[in-house]
Amino acid sequence: MLNQRVAEVTTRIKARSASLRTAYLQRVANARGQGPLRGHLSCTNLAHGFAAAPAGDKIMLREVRKANVAIVSAYNDMLSAHQPFEAFPAWIKDAAREAGATAQFAGGVPAMCDGVTQGQPGMELSLFSRDVIAMSTAIALSHNMFDAALYLGVCDKIVPGLLIGALQFGHLPAVFVPAGPMTSGLSNDEKARIRQLHAAGQLTREALLEAESQAYHGAGTCTFYGTANSNQMLMEVMGLHLPGAAFVTPGTPLREALTREAARHAAQLTDLGQRYTPVAEIVDEKTIVNAIVGLLATGGSTNHTIHLIAMARAAGILIDWTDFDELSAVVPLLARIYPNGSADVNHFHAAGGMGFLIRELLDAGLMHEDVLTIMGRGLRHYMKEPFLLEGRLTWRDAPVESLDQDVLRKASSPFSADGGLKLLTGNLGRSVIKVSAVKPQNRVVRAPAVVFDGQDELLSAYKRGELERDFIAVIRFQGPRANGMPELHKLTPTLANLQDKGFKVALVTDGRMSGASGKVPAAIHVTPECVVGGPLGRVRDGDIILLDAEQGVLRAEVADDEWAEREIAQRDLRDNNFGMGRELFGAFRGHATGAEQGAMSFGMLD
Numbered sequence: 053m054l055n056q057r058v059a060e061v062t063t064r065i066k067a068r069s070a071s072l073r074t075a076y077l078q079r080v081a082n083a084r085g086q087g088p089l090r091g092h093l094s095c096t097n098l099a100h101g102f103a104a105a106p107a108g109d110k111i112m113l114r115e116v117r118k119a120n121v122a123i124v125s126a127y128n129d130m131l132s133a134h135q136p137f138e139a140f141p142a143w144i145k146d147a148a149r150e151a152g153a154t155a156q157f158a159g160g161v162p163a164m165c166d167g168v169t170q171g172q173p174g175m176e177l178s179l180f181s182r183d184v185i186a187m188s189t190a191i192a193l194s195h196n197m198f199d200a201a202l203y204l205g206v207c208d209k210i211v212p213g214l215l216i217g218a219l220q221f222g223h224l225p226a227v228f229v230p231a232g233p234m235t236s237g238l239s240n241d242e243k244a245r246i247r248q249l250h251a252a253g254q255l256t257r258e259a260l261l262e263a264e265s266q267a268y269h270g271a272g273t274c275t276f277y278g279t280a281n282s283n284q285m286l287m288e289v290m291g292l293h294l295p296g297a298a299f300v301t302p303g304t305p306l307r308e309a310l311t312r313e314a315a316r317h318a319a320q321l322t323d324l325g326q327r328y329t330p331v332a333e334i335v336d337e338k339t340i341v342n343a344i345v346g347l348l349a350t351g352g353s354t355n356h357t358i359h360l361i362a363m364a365r366a367a368g369i370l371i372d373w374t375d376f377d378e379l380s381a382v383v384p385l386l387a388r389i390y391p392n393g394s395a396d397v398n399h400f401h402a403a404g405g406m407g408f409l410i411r412e413l414l415d416a417g418l419m420h421e422d423v424l425t426i427m428g429r430g431l432r433h434y435m436k437e438p439f440l441l442e443g444r445l446t447w448r449d450a451p452v453e454s455l456d457q458d459v460l461r462k463a464s465s466p467f468s469a470d471g472g473l474k475l476l477t478g479n480l481g482r483s484v485i486k487v488s489a490v491k492p493q494n495r496v497v498r499a500p501a502v503v504f505d506g507q508d509e510l511l512s513a514y515k516r517g518e519l520e521r522d523f524i525a526v527i528r529f530q531g532p533r534a535n536g537m538p539e540l541h542k543l544t545p546t547l548a549n550l551q552d553k554g555f556k557v558a559l560v561t562d563g564r565m566s567g568a569s570g571k572v573p574a575a576i577h578v579t580p581e582c583v584v585g586g587p588l589g590r591v592r593d594g595d596i597i598l599l600d601a602e603q604g605v606l607r608a609e610v611a612d613d614e615w616a617e618r619e620i621a622q623r624d625l626r627d628n629n630f631g632m633g634r635e636l637f638g639a640f641r642g643h644a645t646g647a648e649q650g651a652m653s654f655g656m657l658d
């Protein structure tokens with residue numbers, strides 16, 4: 053029996069999206085065409101499209117009756133999570149041929165590592181890189197040579213960008229292909245402890261670098277539950293991965309077998325066969341609600357209160373923070389993965405992982421079962437985990453009981469009765485906060501404001517010893533139109549040190565935090581942002597701010613008449629427009645929609 057709130061929110065989203073979704077699906081139907089899409093190309097177009105193909109592939113591509121699968125890949129050596137993709141295209145092409153099809157590397161997309169750019173100017177390109185990835189995906193697929201596509205991506209902005217791009221080719225089947233997590237190194241808790249020691253000046257840079265290098269020590273996704281691993285969870289819950297593919301370690305026979313099977317599988321989903329499964333029909337209102345539920349049940353990244361909105365919008369579906377907030381009230385927290393606990397994503401996978409989680413949420417009536425997936429209709433396909441039986445890929449039922457109650461729980465005995473994501477409203481605007489990593493005693497903070505126009509200003513004040521007190525840091529001009537809405541995760545160790553000293557501290561910003569931020573209460577994504585006249589610009593040092601994550605309140609306790617009369621702060625942001633390539637992103641800053649509209653810089657999608 054479907055939970056009533058889940059049903060109500062789904063119905064509301066459907067009604068809100070009806071005209072956009074209908075128009076989107078009509079465009080998809082128009083794009084479907086008949087037969088292999090490369091059959092619509094001229095001889096010249098086609099000859100160019102297969103000129104460099106190996107002889108055997110060339111014959112198949114000329115035939116136009118055989119499926120041709122696009123590979124769109126975010127491979128690079130910079131992201132530990134994407135480095136394994138280097139080997140994937142050869143496996144995919146090989147497997148496609150086995151399936152009587154072909155595969156071509158259609159195009160690469162850029163991939164930024166937020167861990168490398170954290171606290172650096174490059175972070176101001178990060179959010180916009182999502183939209184560049186979507187555009188790059190469209191450029192790859194615009195050759196119209198393809199009957200399905202495989203999307204190779206893992207990290208923060210990459211999977212959202214790939215899916216936004218894929219949905220503009222909604223008539224094509226899409227299979228997302230992950231690389232898997234790094235093996236566990238230095239624990240995330242120990243990493244965070246050492247960072248705090250360094251932030252307090254009690255550890256050398258060399259000792260910090262050694263610890264960081266033990267945490268991030270090899271190929272694969274970083275093991276905390278940030279945006280990258282939230283992406284993998286979402287692709288499972290949305291039925292866009294092979295079941296259980298998310299958290300299998302790279303460089304293993306099982307990972308290679310899953311990658312090869314993804315290619316064979318994609319070739320069977322085209323319009324040339326009997327199981328045509330366009331991605332536009334998978335990503336519908338029910339699947340989007342399932343995605344929000346999965347995010348809430350696992351304490352996933354706050355970045356998805358932006359990216360999920362953008363992904364949904366790309367499919368003609370409108371969701372907002374009220375939807376997240378209302379679902380959060382009924383979705384229990386079933387997983388404790390760092391920063392929401394001490395375990396990492398490998399422990400989660402070992403405890404039962406996605407198969408266990410999806411079955412629990414389906415049986416509790418918290419997810420829609422009747423959805424289309426790449427495995428066919430029904431999300432119950434995803435209550436399984438893959439393994440090799442005498443070298444052959446197969447699936448078995450996921451464990452019925454959690455193999456580690458400290459990491460993964462049944463819906464009947466959750467870590468928390470709600471999902472820990474809260475909408476905050478009040479005279480400072482609309483904002484979201486994730487409390488699943490915030491101790492209950494720190495979820496309501498009422499303290500004087502200290503206003504900063506950047507995270508480095510706060511860090512300097514800390515070093516001068518000016519912050520040894522209760523305060524709420526208000527960091528302004530960090531929204532999409534100001535400077536690309538960077539993550540301010542560099543503040544975490546400093547604010548955590550002050551919190552550990554017993555001070556009541558919190559952060560309020562129109563910027564973002566990392567999916568791996570956690571223990572300090574942070575009201576983020578404040579909308580409207582400062583640079584468009586948002587109310588954060590009225591806050592002055594010393595104003596008493598109330599951040600109440602229990603009641604959902606974010607308010608400056610200033611008399612209404614005084615508040616209305618205050619001038620809104622202005623800031624000369626021209627320095628944000630230069631250096632590290634920021635010169636090239638003026639159109640993105642100028643067009644970006646608000647965080648609650650997905651911070652999309654395409655201009656209008658419809």
Ligand SMILES: O=C(O)[C@H](O)[C@@H](O)[C@H](O)[C@H](O)COP(=O)(O)O
Nearest residue numbers: 166167170278279280566567568
């Ligand atoms: O949203 C995210 O998950 C973050 O952007 C993450 O991808 C990034 O790497 C952070 O910096 C966390 O990693 P550290 O704690 O090592 O900075």
Ligand code: SF4
Nearest residue numbers: 165166167207274280
């Ligand atoms: S999870 Fe974050 S830090 Fe790790 S590789 Fe991906 S983007 Fe970089």
